[in-house]
Amino acid sequence: MPKDTGIGASTVRREDVRFLTGTGEYTDDIVLAKQTYAVFARSTVAHGTIKSIDTSAAEAMPGVLAVFTGEDFVEVGGNPAGWLINSRDGEPMKEPKRPVLAHGKVRHVGDAYAAVIAETIEQARDAVEAIEADIDELPAVVDMNDALSGSNFVHDEIETNQCFDWGWIEDNREATDNAIKNAHHVTTLELVNNRLVPNAMEPRASIGSYKASTGEYTLHTTSQNPHLTRLLISAFVLGIPENMLTVIAPDVGGGFGSKIYHYGEEALVLAAAKKLGRPVKWTADRTESFLTDAHGRDHVTKIELALDAEGNFLAFRTDTKANVGAYLSNFSTATPTFLHGTLMAGNYTVPLVYVNVKAVFTNTAPVDAYRGAGRPEATYSLERVIDKAARELGMDPIELRRKNFIKPDQYPYASAAGLEYDAGNYDALMDKMEEVADVAGFEARRQASEAKGLLRGFGVNAYIEACGIAPSNLVGVLGSRVGLYDAATVRVNATGNLSVMVGAHSHGQGHETAFPQVVAEMLGIDPAVIDIVHGDTSKIPFGMGTYGSRSLAVCGSAVVRATEKIINKAKKIAGHMLEASEHDITLSDGVFSVDGTDKSVTFGEVALKAYIPHEYPLEDIEPGLEETAFYDPANFTYPSGAYACEVEVDPDTGKVRVDRMTAVDDFGNVINPMIVTGQVHGGLAQGIGQALVENTSYDENGQLLSASYMDYTMPRADDMPMFAVDHSQGTLCTHNPLGVKGCGEAGAIGSPPTVVNAVIDALQSGGRNVTHIDMPVTPARVWDAMQNAK
Amino acid sequence: MYNFDVEKPGTIAEAAAAMGADEAQALGGGQTLIPTLKQRLASPSTLVSLRGVAEMQGITRDGDSLRIGGATTHAAVAADGSYPALSALAAHIGDPAVRNRGTIGGSLANNDPAACYPAAALASGATIVTNTREIAADDYFQGMFETALDEGEIITAVRFPIPQAAHYEKFVQPASRFALVGVFVAKFADGVRVAVTGASNEGVHRWAEAEAALSADFSAGAIDGLSVSADNLIADLHGSAAYRAHLVKVMTGRAVSAAS
Secondary structure (H helix, E strand, O other): OOOOOOOOOOOOOOOHHHOOOOOOOOOHOOOOOOOOOEEEEEOOOOOEEEEEEOOOHHHHHOOOOEEEEEHHHHOOOOOOOEEEEEEEOEEEOOOOOOOOOOOOOOOOOOOEEEEEOOOHHHHHHHHHHOOEEEEEOOOOOHHHHHHHHHHOOOHHHHHOEEEEEEEEHHHHHHHHHHHHOOOOEEEEEEEEOOOOOOOOOOOOOEEEEOOOOOOOEEEEOOOOHHHHHHHHHHHHHHOOOHHHHEOOOEEEOOOOOOOOOOOOHHHHHHHHHHHOOOOOEEEEOOHHHHHHOOOEEEEEEEEEEEEOOOOOEEEEEEEEEEEOOOOOOOOOOOOOOOOOHHHOOOEEOOOEEEEEEEEEEEEOOEEOOOOOOOOOHHHHHHHHHHHHHHHHHHOOOHHHHHHEEEEHOHHHHHHHOEEOOOOOOOOHHHHHHHOOHHHHHHHHHHHHHOOOEEEEEEEEEEEEOEEEOHHHHHHHHHHEEEOOOOEEEEOOOOOOOOOEOOOOOOOOOOOOHHHHHHHHHHHOOOOOEEEEEOOEEEOOOOOOOOOOOOHHHHHHHHHHHHHHHHHHHHHHHHHHHOOOOOEEEEOOOOOOEEEEOOOOEHHHHHHHHHHOOOOOOOOOOOOOOEEEEEEOOOOEOOOOOHHHHEEEEEEOOOOEEEEEEEEEEEOOOOOOOHHHHHHHHHHHHHHHHHHOOOOOOOOOOOOOOOOOOOOOOOHHHHHOOOOOEEOOOOOOOOOOOOEEEOOOHHHHHHHHHHHHHHHHHHHOOOOOOEEEEOOOOOOHHHHHHHHOOO | OOEEEEEEOOHHHHHHHHHOOEEEEOOOOOOOHHHHHHHHOOOOEEEEEOOOOHHHHOEEEEOEEEEEOOOOOOHHHHHHHHHHHHHHHOOOOOOOHHHHEEEHHHHHHHOOOOOOHHHHHHHEEEEEEEOOOOOEEHHHHHHOOOEEOOOOEEEEEEEEOOOOOOEEEEEEEEOOEEEEEEEEEEEOOEEEEEEEEOOEOOOEEOOOHHHHHHHHOOOHHOOOEEEEOOOOOOEEEOOOOHHHHHHHHHHHHHHHOOOO
């Protein structure tokens, strides 16, 4: 098999033809017959009591078909949290109801309290303005410390703003405290992991439709996981029988986590479609995206690192407040806990870790998983405090990390934070990084910058992350309310081409190209005859969708398992055709042959025989050639990497320019290097964006100050250097059939601390005693830090 | 967007007449107004598009003076080159889409406190020509979004004296890429003018102390001893008043060094 087609080939992405020629079909492109439009009335205050909502004037407006308020959904369910977290004292977390439309109170700016359905979108907008809502503004709960200490509650019925107080690993608490008390040296750092707005290029959109004659509902929606959305709507929110609801997520223009979750707008358009007997479409405008998409990050952390005199790590202890916003989004409780605390041992042989996370309700948009989801927060805390420790101890930051790395002969390695790492080689990654980043040449580059009046700094980072969260048995014990397998059906058609139906959803990841590469390699056929079907619950097996860098490791493994079943059955059919035992049949380059003979049949001939089963052993083999597999991984996969960044800081303005960015990642076996490189590029851009420019800012009244691109800075191409990306140092994942790990989030996990470490290095080497600047490291913050360090 | 009528006059006289309608609003390139309408933050009854007014298009040079029609796009000014510092400024407003739609008249009429053109007009001592009169730049800018324009008055042209040397130095607000602080320095035979945009709650303004120092010695070092008060400067999530005050001096020095 030439490596221009199968596993390891940088095959050009076939989906890009439609994306780049404007022929993709996104939810808002879909126009259903007799379609109507929904527009939401949204709170302009962060916190308030709904005293009354008068919709009569709106209902009388031209074109208006219906107006809904929270009253209409009192009898239905709420949007649930997908993961139960128990507090240190054993108490389950607080789970206030999240209704379809706000009822009783509004709890953040943008919280929807009514919706108008009209013939046109402009008529619906006009009618929304005619709704008379009497909302008594209450003081807003914005700051997490105020939220925890005060008696002004986001949800009055729970009488606290603390969702949970989680300890990990609780049994290590006392030992960790003692290790820190008795250590030779303790480095302490207080930091903020800044809140991010996801900013998918395509805003959220949904179309609900209902067929009265059969009772069938269809939801077209911008989802990363259509089956999960269907399950939530059916089992928790509206009670629509699962087999009466089809969820279709067509082309989706990016998600970054924000489209994992079920949102109230999806339930509203379905309920409205039933009431009106006509399809109802809603498409968010950009302001709604800023105000209501689940945001990311927003941790405030104190981390301590205890070291002995030789620089060996003895313990990490963290104290984190995690903002969950006004309501629990579906995975908001898993993100700051099991996706964060479990990574707090990093790549290191540290014996003790204790993580405390208090999740806090505030009058802000809900916060949930965003590219990296908990792991960037863990990596940022670890890799910033390690850098600070190196500086305090006068040690080289690379050598301090190497000294504490888990070594290749220690796998499988049980980390102090409760995970079992299966494979890795962190020294090899660091070696490669030093080579690719030309660390040896840094001093000369520093002097060149100095000659221009600029301060140059070098930052380094080592990360490990956990992708493809699993296995279901374990996560169930830890509080997950869902399974975390995935599924694939491989359908060989009579004429020899294939449709592969997958549970993972592609919204930029390149599944339509990469999955066929795997199947083609296994069958020895041309990937061009293999088509990927995804995103439609009426066509695909029950899968859990795409997030957490799981698609290839989990769904790709299901594809492998289903393809193995295809091969086994095809061998039986070929054996019959060739009058030989299936055990003597070998598949190579798309041809089944009998070992030691010249007898053979092609894959296509076997496919045809399966569907036209003449002269066929029907008593032994069923006709057809279609197989399904569900795959539930034995463990996470553990990508790791060594990153380097060089920045130039303008001491007169505080402006930071990233000059060099190197990412050396261990992704295990790489199916399509070009796609993987692209994923790393995207992650780096988002990570550099978080580190330098993205600033989600609420004022003390809960108004989002950065609610548009006039004030929320998106990273742009000219903010980026050319990236140096390497994934030559892969160690194979030991427990999935392809030996693959996840690559989708790595760049966003590894880069923020690398950039900030470089900025601090630049300021320190320029004689400014600055030890920390919170992200985003804007020019104003750098200048302020330099003033304060004078 | 609410409903409105659109008028497309072909002459200044027709435009002025159309502006007489109740709640009429002039439309230049629409780079601020159209987004405002989309957000339903304005509801004019009539938009009077100035794009089709031939008398308001184009750039003509007359000795040391440059006349730019009010409906001339940023892209056209950028491409002109008669007044290099002005063309360079225009070349860095927004992005290509903005520069191909936005007009100098629209920008000056709006007088956004972080816009670039007001700094050029004020530092150059430009004359704002309207359908009824001529207004000196020193009299024209009256605070954030405030100008000397009367209701219905249209900027038909802007006349710039071309200085001996000039430069505009902009430190961008990273999200909008408007000026967080922008300083335009213009050196004339009779002295130096310095105009600052982006920094002040009172909009674009001159920096008199720097003008005096630079008129005596046109070098970046001439302002070393000066300091800028943070009083009444803008403080927002992009930077404090003190930071903006600091940037005013840094950008002024850089503008002087780069002036040509």
